[in-house]
Structure formats: C-alpha cells, structure tokens
Amino acid sequence: MSAGEQRGRKPRADVQRNRAALLETAQRHFLQHGVGTSLEAVAKEAGVGPGTLYRHFPTREALLAAVLQTRSEELVARQADIEQLDDPAEALEQWLRAMEEYFSAFSGLPDPLMAAARAQEPDNPLTIPCDILISATDQYVRAAQLAGCVRASVRGNDLFLAACSVAWIKGAGTDEESLARLRTLIASGYRERDTQA
Amino acid sequence: MSAGEQRGRKPRADVQRNRAALLETAQRHFLQHGVGTSLEAVAKEAGVGPGTLYRHFPTREALLAAVLQTRSEELVARQADIEQLDDPAEALEQWLRAMEEYFSAFSGLPDPLMAAARAQEPDNPLTIPCDILISATDQYVRAAQLAGCVRASVRGNDLFLAACSVAWIKGAGTDEESLARLRTLIASGYRERDTQA
DNA sequence: ATCAAAACGGATGCTGCCTCCGTACGCATT
DNA sequence: AATGCGTACGGAGGCAGCATCCGTTTTGAT
Structure with missing residues (x-):
C-alpha cells in the first residue's frame, strides 16, 4: 500500500x-x-x-526542523480542533499565544526561524514548518476579519512576525510585565477600532 | 585642569x-x-x-559597547536638537525610526542589546547605551502623551522593545513591505484612537 | 643613561564544526 | 547456515575561533 x-x-x-x-x-x-x-x-x-x-x-537547521515538524503539526491540529468555533477574535488571540509559546520552546529558536521564514533559501528545512504556521495564522486572521474584529490591512504574515518578535524578546529574559504591555500594544494595533461596540 | x-x-x-x-x-x-x-x-x-x-x-560586549557609546550619544544629541519642537507625535515617530536604524547598524546587534537591556547583569557594558536610549525614548513618549497623541498606558520601554524587534526582523532579511506593515501595526498600537480628530 | 612599571603579543590549550574513509553491520540470497 | 554486497557507522583529523598566560619590549620617569 x-x-x-x-x-x-x-x-x-x-x-x-x-x-x-x-x-x-x-x-x-x-x-x-x-x-x-x-x-x-x-x-x-x-x-x-x-x-x-x-x-x-x-545542518543544524535540518535537525531543528525535524524536531520541530512534529510539534508544529500537532500545534496546528490541536488548535484547529479546539478553537475555530466561537469568537474568531478570541481564537486568533489564543492562536497567537500558542505560537508564541511554540517559538519559546528552545532558547534562541526565533533567530533561525525568522531566517527561514524570510530568506529565499528554499533549501532551508525550517521553511516548511514556518510556512505551515504562517498560513494557519492567515486562516485565523481572515476569520476574524470577516467578523469585523481585525483590520482589513492586516496579514497573517504580520502577526506571525509579531508573535516571533515577542518570543524573541521573551527569550532575552524580559520581565513578564513589559511583555504583557507589548502584547497589548500589538493587539491594539491589529484590532478594528470599533471592536468594543 | x-x-x-x-x-x-x-x-x-x-x-x-x-x-x-x-x-x-x-x-x-x-x-x-x-x-x-x-x-x-x-x-x-x-x-x-x-x-x-x-x-x-x-569581552565582545565591552568592545561592542565602546564602539556604540559614541554613536548612541551622538544619536541622542542630534535628535534632541532637530526634533523636540513642532509636533511631538512626529518627533516620536522619527525617533523610533532613528533607533531602528541604529539597531540595524551591525547585523546581529539586536540580540546582545536586548540581553543587556533586560538582564540584571549590571556589569554588562551594553547596559549603559541601552539605558540612555530607553530614557530618551521615554522623553519623546511623555511629550507625545501630553499632547494627547499617545495612549497613557504606553511606556518608553515598550517602544524601545518594539523598535528593537523591528530592527531584529529587518536583520533577518525581511522584505521592506512586511516591515512597513509591521511598523504601521505598532503605530496603530500606541497612538491614541481619536488622534485623527 | 638607567630603572621599574605597564603593556605587548604570540604561543598555547581548549571547544566545537564538519569531512573523509576504512570498517562493521544488516539484509538478501543460496 | 553461510556468503556476499551495499549501506551505514564512527572516530580520527583538519580547521577556526576563543581566551589566557608569561617572557619580552616599550615607555615614561628619574
């Protein structure tokens, strides 16, 4: 078979x-x-x-990718099950946090991830898990946009970058309070202004 | 003498x-x-x-700090002269861009900078230039807040982190368009909602 | 001209990366 | 059970960079 x-x-x-x-x-x-x-x-x-x-x-990236691939697929699957229903804004927020935790799994992980996500080196093995996550993010973003909770100009890619940044900063040992404020700032950035209504 | x-x-x-x-x-x-x-x-x-x-x-950091100290002092001085008058919102924005460029001066610079800014290693020589920049940012933020252009909850430290993040992402080779969208997202995050009025 | 302190610099030991090739192992065949 | 072939193993070895230590040189003072 x-x-x-x-x-x-x-x-x-x-x-x-x-x-x-x-x-x-x-x-x-x-x-x-x-x-x-x-x-x-x-x-x-x-x-x-x-x-x-x-x-x-x-390469080191190949090993890293192999270790991550399982994890990232699990992440996507798990999230897809749990969320996706209910409030799309809430779902997006939870997804972003999940990604952030994922990026924080190993110290120093954001760097090679970003390199893979951006660079046009299609031979970089980390590109695959990255692309999985980016398109997953895009799903959440679009759902939230349809519900009018997120600005039209926002792309899944943008929030992927943002989540990666937060994870990176977290990895540098930043205190949880600053981190929380940064997340808030980002959320204020992508939410539609009249969400509260 | x-x-x-x-x-x-x-x-x-x-x-x-x-x-x-x-x-x-x-x-x-x-x-x-x-x-x-x-x-x-x-x-x-x-x-x-x-x-x-x-x-x-x-240490490598000591050398880096020595190279940077001059630059950072110049940066602060130059900006303080030019801006600070006129529109505080515009001044803040320009300052953030200036910091971003400063952080992008050397490839890989954001990492040791963040490490120094956060970690409670007072012996890290990079802490000094970082603190200079953070408090300078706070000046701009406060000015803009007095003018009602920036949310009260925002701290200079937050935008320092944001600028550092953008520089980090930039260093990974991200295309200019994504970068621009991220900056916009951040700006939407810290600006007061009724700015337009 | 001489002296002592201060600074130099390179030899040195160490860790980690990555490759290359003789060897051993495991599967198929008989 | 024994043989053979091809694949995979693994460690020795070459290389690069870090950081230190100490005999030698430079420098300013006397």
Whole structure:
C-alpha cells in the first residue's frame, strides 16, 4: 500500500533507531541548552559518532526542523480542533499565544526561524514548518476579519512576525510585565477600532 | 585642569594608539561581518596581538559597547536638537525610526542589546547605551502623551522593545513591505484612537 | 643613561564544526 | 547456515575561533 516505499531493499533497522535516538536526544539538548547546543555532544549522548549525525541531518537547521515538524503539526491540529468555533477574535488571540509559546520552546529558536521564514533559501528545512504556521495564522486572521474584529490591512504574515518578535524578546529574559504591555500594544494595533461596540 | 586625570603617571602613548586602532578596526568588521565577527581577525588587522585586544576589551560586549557609546550619544544629541519642537507625535515617530536604524547598524546587534537591556547583569557594558536610549525614548513618549497623541498606558520601554524587534526582523532579511506593515501595526498600537480628530 | 612599571603579543590549550574513509553491520540470497 | 554486497557507522583529523598566560619590549620617569 502506502505509496512507493521500499524500492529494491528494506530499510535497515539501525538507521531508524539512530534517527529516533538522535531526535530524542536533540530535543532534550535544545530544551536544556538552546538551539546553539553542541552537536557533538548530542551525537555522543545519542550513542553515535558525529558522522552519523551529519549524515542524517546535514545542518543544524535540518535537525531543528525535524524536531520541530512534529510539534508544529500537532500545534496546528490541536488548535484547529479546539478553537475555530466561537469568537474568531478570541481564537486568533489564543492562536497567537500558542505560537508564541511554540517559538519559546528552545532558547534562541526565533533567530533561525525568522531566517527561514524570510530568506529565499528554499533549501532551508525550517521553511516548511514556518510556512505551515504562517498560513494557519492567515486562516485565523481572515476569520476574524470577516467578523469585523481585525483590520482589513492586516496579514497573517504580520502577526506571525509579531508573535516571533515577542518570543524573541521573551527569550532575552524580559520581565513578564513589559511583555504583557507589548502584547497589548500589538493587539491594539491589529484590532478594528470599533471592536468594543 | 580637567578633573582628576593622570594620578601618578602619564598614560602611555601606545595604549591610546592601540585602543583607537582597535575601535576603528572593530567598527569596520562589525559593519562588514556583524557582531559575531572574529575578534582574532580584528586584533590582527589592527596590528596587535589577541592579548592586547582582550586587555582593552575583556569581552565582545565591552568592545561592542565602546564602539556604540559614541554613536548612541551622538544619536541622542542630534535628535534632541532637530526634533523636540513642532509636533511631538512626529518627533516620536522619527525617533523610533532613528533607533531602528541604529539597531540595524551591525547585523546581529539586536540580540546582545536586548540581553543587556533586560538582564540584571549590571556589569554588562551594553547596559549603559541601552539605558540612555530607553530614557530618551521615554522623553519623546511623555511629550507625545501630553499632547494627547499617545495612549497613557504606553511606556518608553515598550517602544524601545518594539523598535528593537523591528530592527531584529529587518536583520533577518525581511522584505521592506512586511516591515512597513509591521511598523504601521505598532503605530496603530500606541497612538491614541481619536488622534485623527 | 638607567630603572621599574605597564603593556605587548604570540604561543598555547581548549571547544566545537564538519569531512573523509576504512570498517562493521544488516539484509538478501543460496 | 553461510556468503556476499551495499549501506551505514564512527572516530580520527583538519580547521577556526576563543581566551589566557608569561617572557619580552616599550615607555615614561628619574
């Protein structure tokens, strides 16, 4: 069934084991030491040599993307279930917070994410998760616009950038109060003026 | 005359020469390669050994701060002269743009700046230029608030963060259009609603 | 001219990145 | 069960950058 898999040979067992071990270990290290963590250390702790790590994930971004992809798909799915009904303005707000938390998962994550979201390097593996999130944001924005809660000029992309910024600032150790004020400021920026009515 | 300088001995000539050469070279390298540029390379091109560089500037931040301090003071001075009169809303806007450009001077600059602005590491040399800019921003904000153009809840610190964010996003290679929309969004966020009247 | 303090600078050790290639493993075949 | 082939492994090694330490040189003072 499932599409044209295994052409010729059956994939080796150790490949999948190593890949899984690497992903698991990498996630732990990213959590503990941020996206800049030593890849050598990851390899060692996963019980493989550096060569193996680089064969599976040629760049740091590739590894990061692999770790994130699962998460981002889950995020989209979960949110789509829970929200989307009810008040679209509330849904958008919750979505933005969810993205912000997602971006804050690993210290230093916003930087490579932004680089991937913007740069026209289609070979950057992080571009995919980014695009998923941007279009998801756009969905929420459009829904809220139809309900008249959000200005027509706003794009999903804009709020993606804003959420990324907030996450970035958060990562720098800013106190929660300043953060809250910044979120308010942004919300005032995208909301339609006569929302209150 | 001039305050209590040279106590005991006259400062050596080579010290000042080296310091000047280092600052000059460092600025060039920061401009060309971003704040992450190789300090070894800077030292070599300045014609001194690594040891000398580290003696003058114990950390990368110290060097960066030294390069920036001059600039930031100039920025404040220049702006204070030109603006401050006329329309305070316009003045604030211009000031924010000026800060944004300042933050974009070197690629990667926003990161260490934010780290310094927030963290309670009073020993971080970048804290000083940051504080200068934050309080300057607060001046502009207050003036605009008195004129009723800016919401009462906004603090200079908030807009400092916002400007820093925009600069950060800009540094990631975002297209000018998205950037412009983000600025508009932020402006809509801090402006008083009945400004137009 | 001489001295002592201060500054220099490069050799040094360390960490992390990434590649290359001889080796070992695992799957298929007999 | 044994053989063979191709894939994947892994660690040694070259490279770059950081930061320090200490023997040597420069500099200003006497």
